[in-house]
Amino acid sequence: xxxxxxxxxxxxxxxxxxxxxxxxxxxxxxxxxxxxxxxxxxxxxxxxxxxxxxxxxxxxxxxxxxxxxxxxxxxxxxxxxxxxxxxxxxxxxxxxxxxxxxxxxxxxxxxxxxxxxxxxxxxxxxxxxxxxxxxxxxxxxxxxxxxxxxxxxxxxxxxxxxxxxxxxxxxxxxxxxxxxxxxxxxxxxxxxxxxxxxxxxxxxxxxxxxxxxxxxxxxxxxxxxxxxxxxxxxxxxxxxxxxxxxxxxxxxxxxxxxxxxxxxxxxxxxxxxxxxxxxxxxxxxxxxxxxxxxxxxxxxxxxxxxxxxxxxxxxxxxxxxxxxxxxxxxxxxxxxxxxxxxxx
Ligand SMILES: Cc1ncc(COP(=O)(O)O)c(C=O)c1O
Numbered sequence: 001x002x003x004x005x006x007x008x009x010x011x012x013x014x015x016x017x018x019x020x021x022x023x024x025x026x027x028x029x030x031x032x033x034x035x036x037x038x039x040x041x042x043x044x045x046x047x048x049x050x051x052x053x054x055x056x057x058x059x060x061x062x063x064x065x066x067x068x069x070x071x072x073x074x075x076x077x078x079x080x081x082x083x084x085x086x087x088x089x090x091x092x093x094x095x096x097x098x099x100x101x102x103x104x105x106x107x108x109x110x111x112x113x114x115x116x117x118x119x120x121x122x123x124x125x126x127x128x129x130x131x132x133x134x135x136x137x138x139x140x141x142x143x144x145x146x147x148x149x150x151x152x153x154x155x156x157x158x159x160x161x162x163x164x165x166x167x168x169x170x171x172x173x174x175x176x177x178x179x180x181x182x183x184x185x186x187x188x189x190x191x192x193x194x195x196x197x198x199x200x201x202x203x204x205x206x207x208x209x210x211x212x213x214x215x216x217x218x219x220x221x222x223x224x225x226x227x228x229x230x231x232x233x234x235x236x237x238x239x240x241x242x243x244x245x246x247x248x249x250x251x252x253x254x255x256x257x258x259x260x261x262x263x264x265x266x267x268x269x270x271x272x273x274x275x276x277x278x279x280x281x282x283x284x285x286x287x288x289x290x291x292x293x294x295x296x297x298x299x300x301x302x303x304x305x306x307x308x309x310x311x312x313x314x315x316x317x318x319x320x321x322x323x324x325x326x327x328x329x330x331x332x333x334x335x336x337x338x339x340x341x342x343x344x
Pocket of ligand 1: 015016067068069070071094137140141168170197198199200206209210211
């Protein structure tokens, strides 16, 4: 694949998108739908759900596709949390959990991280009889940190069966650490586990809005009842099916991302920044002085690079920087290195 020339353009490293786009097979494959089927309503996404069930060795009724994993997050909140129930959300995690809890006027509590990690013990400590649902992003957005298989297993062993754990694996395809959980194996043992996945990240289909959940059949049925009719469009379903076929593209992006992620971590750490090791397609920088994160974000913007300046990063602030291609990553390093040392 050809390296992009970024000298003139603004580089978007603020949404954790795939900097390599999507599989070229997808572009070619959706043409038929775009040319001939735009006037047709979509059917229920059974083709995609069937293919996902086949790939993961599940029954069809354990899979539910949604218009982006945010739609499934929304469906879980609506289905599992009643007026008296509450949900638990980690601080410094994916913002949509809190936004959607608020949108549905649900009770929720924020639980603290330990050292930027969503520690399962914090979930167990925070449980009350009203807790019905817990969100755990693994790897976590924005920190890139993750919990290992045995930690997840122990959490599920100790979690009451009345509490559902939504394990959000939006970045699973980027993970390279062998300690990362095999959530599918745990799904077979724990019916209160839900695994959320996305086609927006590694598969590069963010614009089309498509994701899925793997869960207990009764829960999938309940969620399907609350879905908006025709919410998954024909292009998205077709694109997702083709994208799954092109695992060479996935391997390519995974390898490039790992190289870029290691490069950013090493160079930024050597330059004196506090960079967390990440398993996602982004890297988290935290700072010692208030205002420094925003100053660094402004400096990057002046270099034509957009990053996320995070209010959730605590009083000192933090940045989340997407891993780009080599040209983009070098530009990030070059720009951040030029900041005065005291302001890191
Ligand atoms: C942890 C996490 N889950 C879900 C999503 C949203 O995914 P989708 O585009 O499938 O709705 C994101 C997007 O940034 C994310 O970071």
